[in-house]
Amino acid sequence: MYHRPLERMPGLATAIPAPYADLVERMATADADLRAALRAHGLTWEEYPDLTGAARERGAAAALAYPMQGVLKYHGLSDWDYRIAFLPSVSLCNDAGHTLTLVEFDPDLATDCATINGHVARGRELERVRQSLDAIRAASGATVRARVMSRNVTRGTRMGKGLGSSAAASAALALAAIAALYGDEAAANRRLVSCMARLLAGSGCRSAAGGCSIWFSSPGMPHEDSFAVRLDDAGQLDDVRLITVPLDSRIGLKTEQAHLDAPGSALFRCWMLSRRDEALACIAAARTGDWRTLGQWAELDSMRLHGITMSGSLENKLIGWEPENIVLFRMCNDLRSSGVPVYCSTDTGPTAVFITHRDYEDAVVSAIEGLGLSLEAIRGRVAGPARLVDIAWAGGELGVAD
Amino acid sequence: MYHRPLERMPGLATAIPAPYADLVERMATADADLRAALRAHGLTWEEYPDLTGAARERGAAAALAYPMQGVLKYHGLSDWDYRIAFLPSVSLCNDAGHTLTLVEFDPDLATDCATINGHVARGRELERVRQSLDAIRAASGATVRARVMSRNVTRGTRMGKGLGSSAAASAALALAAIAALYGDEAAANRRLVSCMARLLAGSGCRSAAGGCSIWFSSPGMPHEDSFAVRLDDAGQLDDVRLITVPLDSRIGLKTEQAHLDAPGSALFRCWMLSRRDEALACIAAARTGDWRTLGQWAELDSMRLHGITMSGSLENKLIGWEPENIVLFRMCNDLRSSGVPVYCSTDTGPTAVFITHRDYEDAVVSAIEGLGLSLEAIRGRVAGPARLVDIAWAGGELGVAD
Numbered sequence: 001m002y003h004r005p006l007e008r009m010p011g012l013a014t015a016i017p018a019p020y021a022d023l024v025e026r027m028a029t030a031d032a033d034l035r036a037a038l039r040a041h042g043l044t045w046e047e048y049p050d051l052t053g054a055a056r057e058r059g060a061a062a063a064l065a066y067p068m069q070g071v072l073k074y075h076g077l078s079d080w081d082y083r084i085a086f087l088p089s090v091s092l093c094n095d096a097g098h099t100l101t102l103v104e105f106d107p108d109l110a111t112d113c114a115t116i117n118g119h120v121a122r123g124r125e126l127e128r129v130r131q132s133l134d135a136i137r138a139a140s141g142a143t144v145r146a147r148v149m150s151r152n153v154t155r156g157t158r159m160g161k162g163l164g165s166s167a168a169a170s171a172a173l174a175l176a177a178i179a180a181l182y183g184d185e186a187a188a189n190r191r192l193v194s195c196m197a198r199l200l201a202g203s204g205c206r207s208a209a210g211g212c213s214i215w216f217s218s219p220g221m222p223h224e225d226s227f228a229v230r231l232d233d234a235g236q237l238d239d240v241r242l243i244t245v246p247l248d249s250r251i252g253l254k255t256e257q258a259h260l261d262a263p264g265s266a267l268f269r270c271w272m273l274s275r276r277d278e279a280l281a282c283i284a285a286a287r288t289g290d291w292r293t294l295g296q297w298a299e300l301d302s303m304r305l306h307g308i309t310m311s312g313s314l315e316n317k318l319i320g321w322e323p324e325n326i327v328l329f330r331m332c333n334d335l336r337s338s339g340v341p342v343y344c345s346t347d348t349g350p351t352a353v354f355i356t357h358r359d360y361e362d363a364v365v366s367a368i369e370g371l372g373l374s375l376e377a378i379r380g381r382v383a384g385p386a387r388l389v390d391i392a393w394a395g396g397e398l399g400v401a402d
Numbered sequence: 403m404y405h406r407p408l409e410r411m412p413g414l415a416t417a418i419p420a421p422y423a424d425l426v427e428r429m430a431t432a433d434a435d436l437r438a439a440l441r442a443h444g445l446t447w448e449e450y451p452d453l454t455g456a457a458r459e460r461g462a463a464a465a466l467a468y469p470m471q472g473v474l475k476y477h478g479l480s481d482w483d484y485r486i487a488f489l490p491s492v493s494l495c496n497d498a499g500h501t502l503t504l505v506e507f508d509p510d511l512a513t514d515c516a517t518i519n520g521h522v523a524r525g526r527e528l529e530r531v532r533q534s535l536d537a538i539r540a541a542s543g544a545t546v547r548a549r550v551m552s553r554n555v556t557r558g559t560r561m562g563k564g565l566g567s568s569a570a571a572s573a574a575l576a577l578a579a580i581a582a583l584y585g586d587e588a589a590a591n592r593r594l595v596s597c598m599a600r601l602l603a604g605s606g607c608r609s610a611a612g613g614c615s616i617w618f619s620s621p622g623m624p625h626e627d628s629f630a631v632r633l634d635d636a637g638q639l640d641d642v643r644l645i646t647v648p649l650d651s652r653i654g655l656k657t658e659q660a661h662l663d664a665p666g667s668a669l670f671r672c673w674m675l676s677r678r679d680e681a682l683a684c685i686a687a688a689r690t691g692d693w694r695t696l697g698q699w700a701e702l703d704s705m706r707l708h709g710i711t712m713s714g715s716l717e718n719k720l721i722g723w724e725p726e727n728i729v730l731f732r733m734c735n736d737l738r739s740s741g742v743p744v745y746c747s748t749d750t751g752p753t754a755v756f757i758t759h760r761d762y763e764d765a766v767v768s769a770i771e772g773l774g775l776s777l778e779a780i781r782g783r784v785a786g787p788a789r790l791v792d793i794a795w796a797g798g799e800l801g802v803a804d
Binding site: 250251265266267268269270271273274296299300303304306307308310311314315316317319321322323324326327329330332333336337 | 652653667668669670671672673675676698701702705706708709710712713716717718719721723724725726728729731732734735738739
């Protein structure tokens with residue numbers, strides 16, 4: 001399943017898993033409704049560019065992107081090559097960490113190579129990088145190989161599992177590779193970057209978009225129609241604070257295994273079918289800066305994602321939470337009961353993100369520290385989109401020898 | 403919602419909550435399929451009796467019933483007066499504890515009164531007892547009041563939350579009250595007893611039936627059609643062992659709140675719609691003693707019940723598990739990976755029940771004790787139905803003064 005090449009051309013429909021074929025039309029209608037809602041809010045997106053023959057012979061660029069926290073989460077892929085999700089999703093970029101990536105296309109290279117967090121990438125890790133590069137090259141017919149250097153950075157002492165660093169890595173890679181191969185104009189096409197950022201980790205498309213963004217996705221959707229659009233274009237969420245509690249997975253949870261299991265859950269269809277109305281509610285909330293509504297859905301959908309992931313397999317239950325998560329979610333209930341508006345969110349892994357207003361940041365941090373569980377609380381804000389950074393600076397940060 | 407009297411007559415349809423009205427027909431069809439499957443397996447049930455005018459002036463009886471562990475769980479009530487569930491369910495009676503109840507109808511009493519676990523029942527607790535007595539009296543038109551003494555007994559040091567003791571209490575009360583008011587013949591009608599046992603706690607209908615039993619239920623179903631039938635009528639599950647780990651709820655979880663929340667979950671409809679096929683699988687498994695299939699479903703449905711309960715409310719997440727549950731479920735995954743066939747199950751509360759074969763009982767108990775969490779492991783078996791016991795013995799056990 002992981003190893004089919006990206007051989008289909010953009011513009012062709014992506015795969016439709018048979019058990020969900022009957023929902024394709026409803027999900028496509030929901031998608032049309034969501035795009036109409038964005039247009040009604042004055043939000044627009046570019047045409048997907050034709051890059052045929054546009055590749056440079058040699059080029060380098062560096063980019064930085066942020067992880068994200070799901071509001072309306074996603075899980076499961078209807079097309080693994082193109083990483084098309086079964087349902088649209090909404091998330092907040094989180095500046096608790098970032099990924100910095102330098103890409104150099106070099107005609108002297110016989111093969112793509114990547115160094116991630118100081119280690120040479122191999123196996124599935126290298127394959128995912130290559131798959132993204134292949135798709136970016138395929139847009140022009142280029143064959144030149146690339147050298148990739150990437151590093152995940154956190155403002156805490158560790159990453160935790162479920163921070164969304166693969167989304168950041170995917171967006172930084174896509175933006176740097178597009179800029180390196182096609183130049184700044186192509187890199188300024190947010191739709192192109194978001195589509196390509198989807199290919200290493202689906203959520204990467206929303207890391208590319210930044211802020212609070214919605215990812216258009218439904219089974220069968222063509223590659224170039226599945227991208228993310230930022231909803232908060234006027235600082236609507238500037239007062240929101242994200243307090244990240246990194247937690248490691250004691251079972252070494254793999255997000256891709258969870259993506260494989262989730263559509264096996266009998267609850268999955270209900271999750272798909274409730275998504276349209278909830279996405280419309282989140283679009284409206286993000287446009288007006290109604291962070292509480294976003295927080296409510298983020299917390300509620302944490303429960304659903306967790307329940308669906310756990311119930312995807314008869315013999316092996318994938319339990320993404322750690323015992324600490326139960327304590328943290330209950331603490332969040334208690335904080336709200338005591339008048340502190342805050343919502344707790346997890347994605348696939350146990351790392352928890354508390355969503356609150358800046359007026360309540362201190363209260364939430366105190367409560368986390370007061371649990372006596374030696375948990376770290378990283379104070380942060382809603383982060384922006386993936387952006388290009390100075391190559392020389394990036395090289396220095398990444399420890400590239402001249 | 404809690405306080406409407408049981409004023410409708412048996413034979414009339416029960417309430418249908420508007421959000422689920424469109425599923426009534428499908429659930430009714432599923433119910434018919436389940437009854438047909440039971441008949442095909444040679445299982446039968448009595449006619450619901452006409453007890454008009456059959457009540458005694460005075461009478462006493464005592465009964466004992468066991469708690470149960472859900473296999474295909476239930477949550478949420480489509481009719482709160484008659485405690486009709488949204489979906490059929492399957493469970494195993496568990497001899498880790500029992501409830502002993504003595505009922506005396508006495509024309510000198512001006513009002514019903516109850517002593518439960520040595521304390522005089524008041525408020526909602528007394529009301530639930532009265533509601534059951536009202537329905538049992540209504541069958542004949544009786545008005546005589548009753549004195550109820552009841553005690554929950556566990557073979558461990560504490561009950562934990564989620565053992566299913568309210569099911570045992572409901573079944574013991576119904577059986578004792580029917581025998582006291584109508585005599586042994588009426589008390590031998592398993593359908594009547596199961597219907598009446600449903601009225602204090604829905605699962606009581608399956609505690610009444612004993613063993614592995616299925617509860618027929620769907621929105622709108624009349625009272626006398628919603629009862630449980632035992633599936634293992636020939637010792638098919640004699641080798642099954644139930645290892646109960648009682649856990650208290652640190653949040654004082656109330657099962658009735660969970661019943662209120664669950665149908666609010668967007669995942670609830672999927673749970674209803676997957677039930678027919680799964681119930682057919684469990685019927686077949688119980689008939690052949692295929693305890694692994696029952697265990698698989700019990701474990702999987704623990705995940706779904708938990709996910710649905712947690713996602714029933716936007717502002718207050720009802721998290722039934724304790725941190726220990728994550729450790730226990732993961733331990734169960736590990737045991738299976740190492741070749742020990744065992745499945746872990748929780749209902750609404752955190753109390754966990756491991757379902758295994760007698761050959762693996764010691765291995766499972768060792769693993770629980772080896773966690774170092776000071777957890778109690780009560781060794782037990784699949785328990786039988788509610789049964790009448792000697793009144794004098796019961797009086798002694800309950801500390802009734804002559």
